[in-house]
Amino acid sequence: MVVLSLRLLIVGVVVSLTSAHLAGEIIDKEDLLKNRLKEYGLITPISTDAEGHFLSHFLSANHKQRVKRDVLEGSAPAPDRLFFNITVFGKEFHLRLHPNQRLVAPGAMVEWHDDIEIAGNATDNRTHFERILKRELLKTDCTFIGDITDVPGASVAINNCDGLAGMIRTDSDEYFIEPLEQGTQEHEERGRVHVVYRRSAVLQTPSDISLDYQPIEPELDTPRMLDNIAKQVNKTVRRRRHAGDEDYNIEILLGVDDSVVRFHGKEHVQNYLLTLMNIVNEIYHDESLEVHINVVLVRMIMLGYAKSISLIERGNPSRSLENVCRWAFVQQKEDPEHSEHHDHAIFLTRQGFGPTGMQGYAPVTGMCHPVRSCTLNHEDGFSSAFVVAHETGHVLGMEHDGQGNRCGDETAMGSVMAPLVQAAFHRYHWSMCSGQELKRYIHSYDCLLDDPFKHDWPQLPELPGINYSMDEQCRFDFGVGYKICTSFRTFDPCKQLWCSHPDNPYFCKTKKGPPLDGTECAPGKWCYKGHCMWKNANQVKQDGAWGAWSKYGSCSRSCGMGVRFRTRQCNNPVPSNGGQDCPGVNYEYQLCNTDDCPKHFEDFRAQQCQLRNSHFEYQNAKHHWLPYEHPDANKRCHLYCQSKETGDVAYMKQLVHDGTRCSYKDPYSICVRGECVKVGCDREIGSNKVEDKCGVCGGDNSHCRTVKGTFTRVPKKAGKTRGAFLLPKGARNVYLNETADSRNVMGYLKMFLIPPGARHVIIQEHEASPQILAIKNQATGHYVLNGKGEDARSRRFIEMGVEWDYLVEEDVETLHTDGPLNDAIVVLIIPKDNETRSTLMYKYIIHEDSVPLNNNNVIQEDTYEWALKSWSQCSRPCAGGFQYTKYGCRKKGDNKMVHRGYCDVNKKPKPIRRMCNLQDCTQPQWITEEWEHCTKTCGSLGYQIRTVRCVQFLHEGTNRSIHSKYCNGEKPEMRRACNRVACPAQWRTGAWSECSVSCGEGVSRRLVTCRIGDQCTGEKPESQKPCRPRPCHDEPCGGDKSIFCQMEVLARYCSIPGYNKLCCESCSRRSGTFAPLLHEAAETEEELRFGSASQLLETLSAAANGSLKVPQQHQRGSTSQGQFSKQAATPPPRKHNTENSKTQKRLKPSTRNLPALSIHSSWSEDGVKDAPMQLESFQESQWPTTSSEVER
Template identity: 60%
Template sequence: LGAVSAELLLSGKLSEYGVIVPFSTDCRGRFLSHVVSGEAAAGLGQPACPPEPSSSRRRVPRSPPHQSPQRRWLYFNVTVFGKELHLRLRPNRRLVPPGAVAEWQEDFEVLFREPLQQRCLFTGDISGMPGAAVAISNCDGLAGLIRTDSNEFFIEPLERGQQDTEEHGRAHVVYRRSAIRPDVPSVQVGELPNSLELMAERLGDAERKRRHARKDGYNIEVLLAVDDSVVRFHGKEHVQNYVLTLMNIVDEIYHDESLGVHINIVLVRMIMVGYRQSVSLIERGNPSRSLEQVCRWAHSQQRSDPEHAEYHDHAVFLTRQDFGPAGMQGYAPVTGMCHPLRSCTLNHEDGFSSAFVVAHETGHVLGMEHDGQGNRCADETSMGSIMAPLVQAAFHRYHWSRCSKQELNRYIHSYDCLLDDPFEHQWPTLPELPGINYSMDEQCRFDFGVGYKTCTAFRTFDPCKQLWCSHPDNPYFCKTKKGPPLDGTECSPGKWCFKGHCIWKTSEQPYSQDGSWSSWSKFGSCSRTCGGGVRSRSRSCDNPPPAYGGRQCPGATYEYQVCNAEECPGPYQDFRAQQCSKRNSYYTHQNSKHSWLPYEHHDDAQKCELICQSEGTGDVVFMNQVVHDGTRCSYRDPYSVCVRGECVHVGCDKEVGSLKQDDKCGVCGGDNSHCRTVKGTLAKTPKQSGVLKMFEIPAGARHLQIEEVEPASHSIAVKNQATGNFILNAKGKETKSQVFIEMGLEWEYSVEQGKESLKTSGPLHEAISVLVIPQEEEVRSSLMYRYIIHEDLLPMIGNNNVLLEEMDSYEWALKSWSQCSKACGGGIQYTKYGCRRKSDNRMVHRNFCDNGKKPKPIRRRCNLQDCSQPMWVAEEWGACSRSCGKLGVQARAVQCVQRLQDGTNRTLHTKYCPGQRPETRRPCGRLPCPAQWRTGAWSECSVTCGEGVQQRQVVCKGSDSGARCEGDKPEAIQGCHLALCPGKLSGITASADAGDHGTTKGQRVPQDGAKNPVSKISSREPCLGDKSIFCQMEVLARYCSIPGYNKLCCESCGKKASSTTGSAPATGIPPGTTTPSPAPVLSPYPATPARGEPGGDPTLA
């Protein structure tokens, strides 16, 4: 199981759950795949289905003013306790704004920071189920909240980290929120110390003034702090996804229409608090002190600039430490929102149900009281109100009570910090599609003249492929310019053209389908058995493929690895040379066979072509094929290899794409500190004819140079010691300047003014002998040599003539000018300096240069032309976010734009534009929604054995116009049948308040009163009449012996008892009757005191 559900199941906290296998579908619910996680599932995403007639009661997701091209719907089918649900999800782009970060802290310091990801957070609804809502993440399976028309469920994967096995189906756990059995003792109310309030009063109002952006919406920008106990419980690799899912549920709770106000929960910063800091903040058993310390800490994390992307309005602290009495779930001040030290909550994290704790506590900070305590909403607690003072473990659906709505409206207008919009884009959006304003008939008239209209002589499969036109005088003669209609042209009702296809109109732009990669295949076999081969794996851009003008998949189709990098046994064999020499026996050129040698083309694009040179004629011939995979691209690069005819860069660490390089003596990533230069001059006089050996150079030598000191008649020759073969000037050969390939290296041999020279960059794979072939006896031969080797090779040559390699010298050099500080009106730019190596004038990393010698930057004026006056530019209004109710809004982008001299525009901060900014949001669709029946949860059976009764509340809710609910009213009372009671018990009945979820206590009724137990039942309240119309039904009169029913129908039951026995009404307490104390109501939320002035005592929630 996942960390949360495993803990719940193992500790017996789940009374009921199911194990299911969800799957991805298309928009109609047809099976696509068992893959439900992350990018793989996103690749199955589709545009929204064409609109269908639906109930006006359906919850419509809010739409942000700027919609991403990648926003595509996801569809999943899940089976919840025997009922199949079709989830329709779209990304929640309003939870994590641009610039949000996740920060890991340890030992009171920041370890690292990274962008906060939001790619797998979704909200949506359920097909065919008005009023349903879903808040789910699919980072690792499906996890989150599913709210149906009558119940609430949590879903999460059975095991974490199993994304790779999803294609065969992945098990998930689904359970009702009411199935979580909390361990809930009573708690006491705490107070915030006065010092916290006094300190807060000293802070000026200026600290809370923020940019205002919208009149009809509020954004709570949240700092989410996750302490070490939560991180360790869920695991570092899973905790971010978990808490994002949790806050996605909180965001969905605040979008319930019963709240009456448009509030977004926006995560601007997430901090994973280190162990020492976590322990220091929470004082066990002291919630007041713990909250004070958490609020002070959150204030210390605040950004000083209110315009900073990470500036928060409210802090939410999650912990699994016990900060209060056992079972306490949350603690928060009342009406502390926007206050520097009071806008914070302390929450005990205990699974996805903790989202309701966070929502509850944040409700207190917004000014909401407990329902039924200081207000008249006690009747809504059993219906699942979020601000209920006790845990409602059995209710079906959550909602905000009318009191919460009123209390929020009392304070929300004073919370200025919630008015700014962190999602305001400061860049222009794409223009409207051009075909929206022109029909196909009008485009025909533009193309061919007056009178031309769309051709009707034949029907094309897709009218957006090509625009065909005809004239009414000759309707069967159709013309086309072989181009499609403009994007946005209507092609049929509810559809328009886009990139040559007729597609459904939706609220998203653009409407193309971007390509997405399939998973990687397995690596294939290595291309060589030794000497450095390569193997590859591939993926396809078909998950889905790009369509309707969508983008191709980013990145490479193939991925490569170097393999079998160990050297082949025996003398070194040049792999490219082997491929050329194989053609000696069969390849003919100009009607004859040749001995073929490798040839490297100077054009980089030809590096992986097999090109060979005739040893006899010198002709260079293209063999019309690429070299074998694993062949080195160039003799000047010992690591990069050819694959599929393309050169793949490989670093000296044998990793593809690595930038690591050898230093001068072959140390990968080295600094030349182990390099030694060997140099000298050697003169010998031949005593007889034949070859004269001058010196040897060992294997591993690099940057080799050999040259004659003075012109001489003799010739330099070189022999491979391992094979005994000459590689240069075998005896009797004529000498001439040339570049040749031997021993897997490129050599440059030149003869200028009678002096010979030879050089190669190396490294030598085998030792060589340098020889002289004298043309005349007794003529002195004098050669100078120089090469670089690693110090470990010095014993092979002795220490004579060995020098430390001269270190390169570096200097600061002018690199470029910085960007001008202003686009117009006169700005400033400065010089940028880089580090340059003197030996070859190449720019290198700045660490090579002495920072103390870096020149001071030079400044100069730039962009001196005058600026034009900035102006407001407003786009068209977007679609309405609701079809009915009081929360419908539509949005548009408004930017402050300045025209530049080059004809382009740039976007400025809003403070530079004159006048008041045009509104970006306005109400819409504010029509009454039809009324709907709402039911509470069935109470527990009134007896523990035998026949009893259950009851629930049934109300008509949601109508703004006073209209009545359609359809039959659901049942409010039903019988329940339990196992027969054992033996003959002497008249025992249960006594507890209706709606209490505590344990019941028995009351023994005397034997002589067993016939009329009604008269023996006590009540703490006078009878104020029947509370249900069902009380008057004779068939239900037998339930009067049940305390819960007797309280509900006290008047009818009293009349029945009086008419039967003439005794006192049931609401009285007969003399001498012993009444048990009522069962305790257990809650993790302590009672909230009546709230006084803002800034008063805190409340527990």
């Protein structure tokens, strides 16, 4: 299982914060974030148009945007597209999103279940039943997917039901974004704070991962369930509609327990779950998987508390998974055609179902099986999407990378099926082994082949008017109450539809159109092509066909790329009798006069705006109109112009001329009949060929040079003069002329030139200065920026056929354009005093052939190119397949392969295809493996299974598994019953008794019985066995050494070696048992020793007679012989006997002053006594007489 212990889910954090607030607590959200994340950022996303221009702070689908209308109508994005700008750790991302219309199936429902408690009788417990509290359609209008502008390979999965929440993935990292708190429309109006963090930034504790669960099929208790399974297995083969050979759809039942619902809150949990599944779907769309799998929600169930607790058995993942799979089986819709019939169940919980660190549990290769196609997942934030994807991968047949395959080296790079996901990896991917394992099984999962988004819609009638009368069509055209006009009659009612209202029947209206074809116009007749004609079921349809093309017309421009057209008519023949119109368009166009104009460059759009200067009035005034590029890409082929005087933008109410460039950012794509047509730099329509940084078409930047420098100049102080030249005496007709490039005209001071052809130009002041930056076109002398009388203010404008961005911020000016410059520009400053020096930094990129001579500011940059790396695997193992080239990015300087991000994705070569594996294919065959062992040896539930595959044998001796539809004949059975016989009776045995003797040879016995008379099978187990507790003493008995030995009450101590030796004669006559006193002594806490053998017997006798008295405690260290003393307050450490691993125990305080016994007890691992106490053998001469000797 994947270990992604993401402990921070900001939505969850917010719910926690809200709950804490309700409880009267004050929680610092910043501190909470710092405790959960190593790094995070707080940002305020904005809604933008397609170009990234600000629209509003409204983000949520349920918040109606109130954007102020301005002159630029239609600046808001289209409803099916959303655009947002966010800043992620200093990187500006422009998100381009479109609805994920294949995440929620049509008719998918969400159910809220509740628990009903029914009281039982006096002996029964209370019973809980489930009921459906609420049922409604799943939301489908706020899950989006998309990409990021200018970030190749990026993907986004976002939910905007309440703010922005989801995953943003680039080639270098993965991020999660969520609103810091649930908001209102007023909050969004002011801007709403979101938190963004890397997936690797979550603070977590790595832990070992348990092995994945590969359970056998759970035993279902009733024959009815077995029958249902059989029916479902059979029905699964007959699924609905095929989704296509390359498309698989996993229809999901999402089960959510009460712990998840309570954590996220009932009002927010549905949005969160849709976001989570949107991320799971995006993970399965990663190109590294090489199989297109859609994750489709068909049903979502929120469980009640009691049911949630009953399904999850804490610390028992196997039982919990079995419970969840059974529950999902019960929820299944039996009809495979039902819109809520699921292929796979995903269950989410926040309860701990396994050891610490376990995040998921799933069977392997259980997809489409009625009771094995399910996963159990610990929900812990958006990173749980990777847990769900990982566990579902197991069900699809994928193993852990590095376990039984060769992909162990991919785990450290973030493979989805890694056993332990590293916290520091920057992006996920599916390993090569995961893809191969998936392809091995995917063809056998028939339930994934249908498409839940395809429906059998009723076929429309061939003629649309069949179902609508003329009266109904009048109501559609003019409103309620209108009917066919009856105040006058027409020769043919099918020529035009005339309608009138009963309130004014003599006032008839028409929209100058005929009734629909098929409309009844007279008994037995209908309207067809404007004529009332007899109905004829056998009327022959005539489809239309195109006539010949006309010649091309004139070109729309004389140079600089124009367009010319030719047309055709649908008249060969004309469609009739309900026949189809001609397919395609009736015109074609081609580029013409594509060469650049020989004269000075002129902006074609600017020319069209200038033509309006003399006659187009806006707000009762005439203006000087400048070109304007509309931010909405759909309106760039409409002519918009901007007033030089006021900055207002006005629509000129016409399209731009054919051949006008769509955008100043694209020098080749042009407008044709109001639509932008993609043109490559090779001047071919539809071409994707683009220029490199310095204008080489299809180039690799190898000829580009970067020029960078700093220029400083100080104005000359007034009053100082210097001689320039001498005129000879007598000179006549003398003319003096000061060039514009060297003089300070109108206060301008020249700094430097930037040559034509420069691109990506940046000019910036080094520091704040009162001087003002100005730009002049060297060829025309026209001031591009800050001419005479202009204010130095930040703005975006179009001059010289390119777009410029001018920014003034705290007296620091910056000017930028992507170019290319068609003419050289002169960079000047307008000094405000004669003391302050002016320093400008500049940088631009230019082709190496256009670099100014003697320029020492050229910087050599690294260049990269796409290079052939390898060929892909053949698409077919036989009968002719295809393989394609794979390209990598290579550094030109040393020919080393680098990350593909260094190369321009737009310049990646198209794959080259070649044939492979041309040998013929053999006929596929059914291959069966051996039956597995029966699950039971007897009873009614035994079964066995085997693997059945459709296999195609290849010429090189190998084979491959293919889809079962390619094998002929009926598929062999994969499961059968076995050992369905009654189980025989079994012998039952009791526990062994104690040995019959205390030493020497004895017998131990047990009870052996048969439950059914004498019908038990097998040999009867033995009922007795020999035993030998210990060897008996060999030395002869010299008789009892004390009169106490004859006391019957002391006979139980004969098993004690010391006592047996003293009373050998009495003990030999009877078999003793262990004294209760010694059992009591075994539980004592202190160790004491006896003083003499006589004291032992006296003590035992007193204990037996109940007359034992405890003497007074003697002073420490002065006990005389025959007396006994407790050891010092600190007892000696316990001694361990290495032979029998027994632990010394001490007498209870009630017997604390008895003559000392050394008592031993042996203990089992669980702490229960398993052997009797034993008294050490002793001799009177060896007994200590003083406490000091005892301590030694």
